[in-house]
Amino acid sequence: MPIIRVQEADFDTGRELEALTRGRTDVGALASFVGLVRDANDGRAVGGMTLEHYPGMTEAALNDICAQALARWDILEALVIHRVGRLAPGDRIVLVGVTSAHRGEAFQACEFIMDYLKTRAPFWKKETTPAGERWVEARETDDMAANRWKG
């Protein structure tokens, strides 16, 4: 069963990853990804952002993405923590953690989960820039990254 959390509060990366392996001796690999708020995007300084989401569907979509990863790769556990609300440059946005017996499966599943999250989970970013607020536009490169897992 994947572990999914959508929250305003920050998370402790070390503690969350530690919890994935605590008490078990079958884990040979733990791959993780942390996404952070950058201080610039599309040529403008970014002073912060607000993350909006679709409560209910967000959790369902993340669960579905992790379930696909669990079905496709020989992995033991998948974790996604995604923050919402007001965030500042340098803040953590998202944590993905995947455990498996061997590293290859964990690396691939972790990247798959992030690529699918970027294109399928209902989150939207609104950035604060010197010219005012603006909604972040979806990137074609994110669609391409997700499409390479098909077939």
Next chain:
Amino acid sequence: MVTLLYFASLRERLGCSREEVALPAGAPTVSVLLDELRNRDARWSEAFAPGQRWRVAVNQQMADLATPVKAGDEIAFFPPVTGG
């Protein structure tokens, strides 16, 4: 009745986050519902004009124009997602 939800830039553009509307007659789909919304006024027709990028979910599952809608459904419209 069905519940319509709007998120992010689409919510701001339409000035609406949630509303209840009557289910269109016949065998309605997302496409039929959308035609009714477009007929409201310029704000709605422009937000959903060809070339505008948006997505739709029915009962919290990604859907498309051909997806059927029935009484009690929750139908959400939103821009392409930008999380992560």
